[in-house]
Amino acid sequence: MTDAVHQYAISTEHYDLGLSLRSGQVFHWQEADDGQWRGLVGDAPVLLRQEGDVLIGRGLATPEALAHYLALDHPMRRILRKLPRDRHLRAAAAYCGQLRLLRQPAWECLATFITSAVKQVSHIAQISGHLRRAYGQSVPFAGHTYHTYPTPAALAEAPERDLREHARLGWRAPHLRATAEIIAGGGFDLAAPRTLPLPEARKALCALPGVGEKVANCVLLFAYERLEAFPVDVWIERMLRELYFPGRDHVTAGEIRDFAAGYFGPYGGYAQQLLFHHGRAGRALAPRGPARKKSTVIVDANSPME
DNA sequence: TTCCAGGCCCATG
DNA sequence: CATGGGCATGGA
Numbered sequence: 621m622t623d624a625v626h627q628y629a630i631s632t633e634h635y636d637l638g639l640s641l642r643s644g645q646v647f648h649w650q651e652a653d654d655g656q657w658r659g660l661v662g663d664a665p666v667l668l669r670q671e672g673d674v675l676i677g678r679g680l681a682t683p684e685a686l687a688h689y690l691a692l693d694h695p696m697r698r699i700l701r702k703l704p705r706d707r708h709l710r711a712a713a714a715y716c717g718q719l720r721l722l723r724q725p726a727w728e729c730l731a732t733f734i735t736s737a738v739k740q741v742s743h744i745a746q747i748s749g750h751l752r753r754a755y756g757q758s759v760p761f762a763g764h765t766y767h768t769y770p771t772p773a774a775l776a777e778a779p780e781r782d783l784r785e786h787a788r789l790g791w792r793a794p795h796l797r798a799t800a801e802i803i804a805g806g807g808f809d810l811a812a813p814r815t816l817p818l819p820e821a822r823k824a825l826c827a828l829p830g831v832g833e834k835v836a837n838c839v840l841l842f843a844y845e846r847l848e849a850f851p852v853d854v855w856i857e858r859m860l861r862e863l864y865f866p867g868r869d870h871v872t873a874g875e876i877r878d879f880a881a882g883y884f885g886p887y888g889g890y891a892q893q894l895l896f897h898h899g900r901a902g903r904a905l906a907p908r909g910p911a912r913k914k915s916t917v918i919v920d921a922n923s924p925m926e
Numbered sequence: 927t928t929c930c931a932g933g934c935c936c937a938t939g
Numbered sequence: 940c941a942t943g944g945g946c947a948t949g950g951a
Contacts, residue, residue: 644932737933743949744932790947795934832934853932874941896932929951938942 628668628683630675634696636718637670643719643897645842647732647745648752648769661689662725663768665761680761691723691845699847699887708863709891712898721893722842726810727803728769729843734796734830735789736838743788750787751775775800795830802828814844821846841889850880850888859899 641649641657649659656669656677666679666686679686687693700717703709735751736744748769755770755778775783775796783793802808808828813821818840825836833852840849852860857876864879865871884891898904 733932734934736931738931738946739933739948740931740950746949784947788948791945792934792947830934834933838932851932854930855932872941900932931948931950933946935945937944939940 623680625678625680626682626686628675628677628679628686630683630687630692632670632673632675632692634718635670635673635692635720636716637668637675637690639716639718639897640690640720640722643716643893644741644900645838645893646722646724647741647748658764658766660759660766660768661686662728663757663759665759665764665766667762678762680759689723691720694720696720699890702885702887703891704883704885706864708859708904709894711904712891712894715901715903716894716897719893719897721845721847721890723845724843725769726813726839726843727772730810730825730828730831730835730839731769731772731775731796731800733835733838733842734799734828735792736835737792737795737830747787747789754778754782754786772800772804776804792830798829799831813840813846818846818848822849841892847887847889848885850884850892852877852880853896855899856880856892856896859895859904862905863895 637657638651641651641659649657651657654669656667659666659668661679661681662685664679664681664685666677666681668675668677668679670676681689700713703713732744732748735747739747749767751770752767755774756768759766759768770778778797780793780797783789783797787793789796803810808824813825816824821840821844822833822836825831825839826833831839837849837851840846841851857873860876860880861871864883880888880892895904
């Protein structure tokens with residue numbers, strides 16, 4: 621590993637660092653009181669802050685590696701132009717259009733989303749921290765100790781009991797461990813999903829223990845820059861139902877999936893992430909709970925606005 | 927206390 | 940192919 625210290629002053633456009641790191645695609649970055657972000661780009665610690673359109677900081681990652689990880693080269697104007705122009709996406713883009721999808725290391729992203737099943741975002745971050753501290757490597761930098769994500773071999777050798785009870789993985793532990801074993805043993809090509817046709821890449825990932833369609837789509841989107849991948853979690857499914865099928869009961873999961881696959885286009889993953897973050901921030905859906913009356917939805921949001 | 931969380935797996939129609 | 944129950948843990 622290199623230990624050269626790099627300093628950063630990188631100009632950006634249409635970009636919000638904090639929004640990107642907080643949007644539920646990555647779980648180990650921590651914001652200090654002074655607004656600085658601590659995290660790792662792969663195994664390299666990085667300290668970052670944003671001042672206007674400039675990213676400032678230092679770390680052991682090269683500027684090129686950092687810019688690649690943060691996907692500063694994504695053509696955001698083109699991407700946003702290619703999204704459907706319905707009012708829900710417009711609202712989401714107005715709220716968090718400066719959010720950027722990352723290019724995360726494949727194994728780190730895959731393992732993290734295996735551990736994410738039926739967990740709140742804050743829990744996923746806790747689990748990630750446990751795993752890093754217990755099975756990763758310590759890397760000191762600038763007076764702080766960082767922890768790399770554990771390798772497949774390290775997790776394959778971790779006792780399942782430790783994963784369950786110490787890392788608090790519960791029933792996810794055998795999934796993570798089994799997939800780690802396959803990858804540590806060379807039984808899966810982590811580079812393949814980057815270039816395979818999307819359905820084949822998804823199918824390959826789904827063969828791994830603990831990986832279903834949703835986790836596979838998250839990894840394709842957040843690690844393999846397959847920007848058309850559209851993960852459907854409980855939030856997105858609820859949002860698609862309420863926003864795009866208002867007043868319709870008994871919309872099946874298959875209809876939701878087919879709609880998402882056909883409607884959002886080649887940058888559907890961006891649409892998904894904007895909707896997800898907007899929705900989770902409570903800005904898109906009607907309040908849930910007994911007070912809500914489903915008959916109050918009046919607008920037919922299924923027709924594109926413009 | 928109860929409900930739910932960026933689901934997956936397996937057993938049934 | 941679609942649906943339902945089970946599964947651990949911890950916030951709200």
